[in-house]
Amino acid sequence: MAFTYVDIGSPEVPKLDGVLFFPVTPFTGAGHIDTAALADHVARGLDFGPGGVFAACGTGEFHTLDPEEYGRAVRTAVEATAGRVPVFAGTGGPLSLARRYSRIAQEAGADGLLLLPPYLVEAPAAGLIAYTRQVVAASDLPVIVYNRSNARFTPEAAAEVARLDKVVGFKDGVGDLDRLSRTVSAVRSALSGRDKDFQFFNGMPTAEVTVPAYRGIGVELYSSAVFCFAPEISLAFHRAVTTGDQDTVDLLLRDFFHPLVTLRDKVPGYAVSLVKAGMALRGHDVGGVRPPLTDPSPQHLERLGRILDAGLAIAGRDGEEAAR
Template structure:
């Protein structure tokens, strides 16, 4: 299924067994719950999916595991590479494995300038027919994709959308003013998701959706229906959980949320470690309070 870049796209966590091996049944179980809850696409192998610990073959295994679901939602694979050659190779293999689209980060490790970053995106896009969502997150990845850079990319037909994670909400209006609807805009920061939608974002690439998909879908729908008061009420309930998405341990925190909602496991790959002690008590308290006051949908 071709991505529309509207609605809610979970950046799903990768499930592992206690020994560190991929846990495909647990991965698929979570994705099935996402689909039942009304999400519009699945993004795998992102930072929340512990991309840095996955081999290229493991990412393809995840794509292949979701082939039976492609008639229901598009399957998007993340590409995060430090080399143009490796990024092109990953794009080609993702297409061969049955991915419906790509999320593409700027080059990692080396802080490429604007011309280098634009060239990187163009070369990767030229290597595949898959639609591409660019990931604009200068806070974590140190390279901003500016409006001027997007002007150089607007003729690249398969670069269709951007995950907007600059933390500058004004950027949504800048993009709409500059390009109209040429690029779909996906809000990429959980703690700014309602604001992003109200300012014109077309959808969300979300984190806490991994544990709370129904609530995330309802929040999106309320915002798009103009039911702002209802959306704000749900957002205020959600916010203590959404704060976990902007913490360096978002993977561990969100996986613990998945355990509490019965749709995930807590195992992570080193150097990450499962949280313990006072930190764990604090996070579990936040989760338990949220569950005690969870709205019914």
């Protein structure tokens, strides 16, 4: 899928659309980053036409990567993508490290950054604004701000950071739709009259479950962890939800996404662990997760396999109908 740049002065901003791909970070048996497996993972994902690649983010276990590992992961994703779609890289954590990661991402050739929450502490709105300003200033890259965990922006704070030239998006991972609706309105009002393209994203875990609700308030882009291990299912859902095929949406939610969420919620961290396990079930060895996450139990792997089979069966039928 080709992508376009929107000119807002500086920097150039890649316009995102379609399903957004958040690759895992593969590890070897010795616990090191497996760049060959990552390059293959990204290349295979690109064959299914995602609208963007988000490397070393939440699904990519950003929280476990040291700066050298992070740089290798981002550079590998950039090289594997070869300009076909924009590559955003995660940044965040302690302020000094967040600034360093941002510079590393720029040097590695990333097109933009996804700003994850600061480390541990709860912060007032003014502190989150200051944190965002300093991380944004550390590189020349456009930044999408991630609203989740301990980085919960008020509508007014979101509007304030949206005014920053290099902040080009707001991704929500909290799920408070009342507050998000007010945030969308506040940001749009703050940017009214400005020649600036700004995008909103659904960043909830297993985002497809909340896509219908988010679309109702004008937030149509979303990240898809399922795309990592079952792009057929991810694309079938995206096709159904964007064409108004409510029967397929309902079927995929009932037989795949809702059971997956039920399994995901059994153990903290399964939002990542199940993705890597799903890739293994599809024949792609990307290793396990790093502590403090844990790999799924045998019983949960068996359950994941049944859920995956159900989703692939539905996606297969949808694909046959779409080809007619």
